[in-house]
Amino acid sequence: MLPILLFSVALDTVQGGISCYDDSGQPVDWFITYKLPKPHRSPVAEGMRYMYQDGRTQGWVQGRSLMNSTEGAVGRTLQQLYTEAARRQDETAYVLYNDEPPSKLLFSSKGHTKGVILLDRTQGFWMLHSTPHFPPSVEEKMYSWPHSGLPNGQTFLCITLPYSQFKEIGNQLLYTEPEVYDSSVEGTFAQDFPALLNASEGQHIQEQPWNSSVTLTTLGGKEFVSFAKFRAFDDDLYSGWLAPALASDLYVEFWLRSRGILPSNCSGHFRVYNMEELAFPDPSITFHTMVDHSKWCVGTESDPGWACVGDMNRNEAEEQRGGGALCCRDAAIWKAFRNLVKKYTDCDDVRYH
Ligand SMILES: *[C@@H]1O[C@H](CO)[C@@H](O)[C@H](O)[C@H]1NC(C)=O
Ligand SMILES: *[C@@H]1O[C@H](CO)[C@@H](O)[C@H](O)[C@H]1NC(C)=O
Ligand SMILES: *[C@@H]1O[C@H](CO)[C@@H](O)[C@H](O)[C@H]1NC(C)=O
Ligand SMILES: *[C@@H]1O[C@H](CO)[C@@H](O)[C@H](O)[C@H]1NC(C)=O
Numbered sequence: 642m643l644p645i646l647l648f649s650v651a652l653d654t655v656q657g658g659i660s661c662y663d664d665s666g667q668p669v670d671w672f673i674t675y676k677l678p679k680p681h682r683s684p685v686a687e688g689m690r691y692m693y694q695d696g697r698t699q700g701w702v703q704g705r706s707l708m709n710s711t712e713g714a715v716g717r718t719l720q721q722l723y724t725e726a727a728r729r730q731d732e733t734a735y736v737l738y739n740d741e742p743p744s745k746l747l748f749s750s751k752g753h754t755k756g757v758i759l760l761d762r763t764q765g766f767w768m769l770h771s772t773p774h775f776p777p778s779v780e781e782k783m784y785s786w787p788h789s790g791l792p793n794g795q796t797f798l799c800i801t802l803p804y805s806q807f808k809e810i811g812n813q814l815l816y817t818e819p820e821v822y823d824s825s826v827e828g829t830f831a832q833d834f835p836a837l838l839n840a841s842e843g844q845h846i847q848e849q850p851w852n853s854s855v856t857l858t859t860l861g862g863k864e865f866v867s868f869a870k871f872r873a874f875d876d877d878l879y880s881g882w883l884a885p886a887l888a889s890d891l892y893v894e895f896w897l898r899s900r901g902i903l904p905s906n907c908s909g910h911f912r913v914y915n916m917e918e919l920a921f922p923d924p925s926i927t928f929h930t931m932v933d934h935s936k937w938c939v940g941t942e943s944d945p946g947w948a949c950v951g952d953m954n955r956n957e958a959e960e961q962r963g964g965g966a967l968c969c970r971d972a973a974i975w976k977a978f979r980n981l982v983k984k985y986t987d988c989d990d991v992r993y994h
Contacts, residue, residue, distance in 0.1 A: 658764040659725060659733065660860075661799035662717040664693045664705045669801070670861030671695060672714050673950060673974070674704065676772075676795040677921075678932040688791030691715075692921060696863070700977040701921060709786035715797050718766060719776050720784050722759055726825070727779055734807075734830035735759040736841045738819030741773035743787065749820035751843075752872075752963030754952040756819070758837070760807055760830075764860055767810055768799040769950055769967055771936050778823040793896075794933035798950040798967055801860045804833075809855045809867070811837030816853050816869035817952070818845045818963035845963070846871055852882060857967075868951075869965035876960055877903055877913075878953045879938060884911035887947045887968065889940035892916050892982050893955060897930045901957035907988035914941075915955060918984035927983065938966070939979050945972035946979070 663669035672695040679688030691704035693714060706713030711720040726733045736758040740749040757768045757776060772795045774787040802810075811834045824841040831838045851874040857865050868886070870878060879893050880903070890912040897915070906913045920927040936953055940946025951966025953959050 658761045659721055659759050659766060660718075660764065660801045661766045661768070662714060663695055664714045666712065666717055669695050669714075670859050670863060671798070671800045671865075673799075674713075674715050674797040675701070675935065676708055676790070676797070677926060678794045678928050679791050685791065689786060694974070694977055696861070699973050700980075703924065708790070711784050714799070715768075715770075716784050716786075718768065718799055719757060722757070722776070722779050723782050723784055725761070726759060727782065729761070730825065731828065733759065733761050734765075734826045734834070734837070735779065735824060736814070736819075736821055736826065736837065737776065737778065737823040738814075738821045739773065739775065740820050742820060742822035743774045743777055743781075745822070747820075750962075751820045752818040752952070753954070753959050754817045754819050754964045758807070758810060760802075760804065762804065762829075764801065764803050765807060766799050766801050768797060769952065770797040771795045771934050771952075773934075779825075780823075792932065794928065794935045796935035796937055796950050800857065800863075800865055800967070802857060803860050806857050807834050807837060809857060811835070811840055813853060813855060813867050813869040813965065814840035815844065815846045816851070816871045816963060817965050818871065851875075854886065863971075864969070866968045867965060868949075868968065870963060872961050872963050874960075877906075877955055878951070878959075878964060878966065879955055880906040880909060880913040881960075883938065883949065883966065883968070884909060884913050887940065889943065889947055890914070891938045892941060892985055893938040894919065894930060894933060894981075895936050895954040896934050899954050899956045899958075903955040903957065905986045905988050912941075912988070913955075914985040914987065916982060916985045919981045920983040922980060936966075937978060939975060939982070941979075944975065945970055946975045948974045948978045
């Protein structure tokens with residue numbers, strides 16, 4: 642009995658459905674990619690380098706490719722939009738959303754949120770990211786990396802999920818209110834996931850509560866907690882919700898070059914610190930938050946703590962925007978992010994770590 646069972650499990654993974662792909666082209670349960678900022682006056686390729694981690698790497702390793710390539714994790718994963726989704730239209734559903742969509746001079750006032758959902762009849766992926774004008778619509782037929790994506794740091798989190806979990810994701814999108822620039826949720830997908838369809842058509846929740854959290858379980862059995870707030874939540878995601886919900890002080894990395902930045906906040910039971918400088922240990926790369934468009938946070942102490950990758954900056958305007966984060970309590974992920982913290986703003990002054 643056992644060998645047959647093992648065989649069928651192995652077959653499942655080999656046949657694969659829609660999935661996140663790792664940096665060597667194999668299906669993977671989840672990965673996190675950190676696109677590095679382009680050093681001043683360096684060649685174009687330097688603006689497409691990245692660090693990578695998944696369940697096997699035990700922390701950051703150097704990306705094997707460049708962000709514009711379909712051999713790297715992000716490109717290989719999104720390539721399924723231009724091959725599978727384009728070819729098997731009746732058998733796939735997808736939602737591409739971005740408050741700064743590709744080829745549009747639009748700054749949406751809807752959710753401050755960017756991501757890609759793609760699934761077939763058995764499984765799919767959800768990728769959260771921070772990159773404006775990315776990725777191209779399905780009709781563009783080809784993956785590419787935008788020129789505007791070269792200078793700054795960007796984060797990506799991809800999770801592979803069984804079919805049923807997309808019902809929960811659809812519900813979360815009714816809170817975050819994404820600017821959807823390309824989607825296809827038809828036939829049985831529309832029947833099974835009415836919230837995903839509604840969100841892709843611009844609908845949102847109409848009554849309290851204005852926030853929603855749900856635990857998503859990946860195909861490989863790993864738990865990620867999705868936090869989603871609607872614009873009427875009217876508070877900072879981190880100080881107003883994540884820190885108390887995760888019961889942890891947090892270091893938050895976000896785009897400091899936006900208006901109305903909220904200062905580090907020590908007035909609640911759990912503190913929230915704005916980051917100022919990051920350092921990857923190996924290879925040794927240091928950069929300032931001013932050149933990092935990434936959005937993530939990590940618990941300050943306690944191993945394993947929480948780490949989240951998400952949508953939101955800490956500024957006044959985004960208190961009144963939809964958005965959220967995906968969080969995980971995992972020793973390796975926590976350590977990987979915690980080790981990046983080099984300098985943060987304390988509530989009175991700047992602290993070095
Ligand atoms: C990616 O960018 C590099 C550097 O500009 C370039 O040499 C390479 O041809 C590009 N690859 C693709 C697939 O566009
Ligand atoms: C989706 O929208 C339709 C039409 O507005 C509504 O009747 C239905 O209750 C909505 N379903 C969900 C799950 O949001
Ligand atoms: C919404 O956020 C508040 C904190 O502002 C929290 O106490 C509450 O539990 C959250 N609600 C849900 C449904 O998660
Ligand atoms: C700290 O955060 C809480 C929750 O977001 C907020 O209500 C409060 O005004 C903040 N305090 C300061 C000093 O910014």
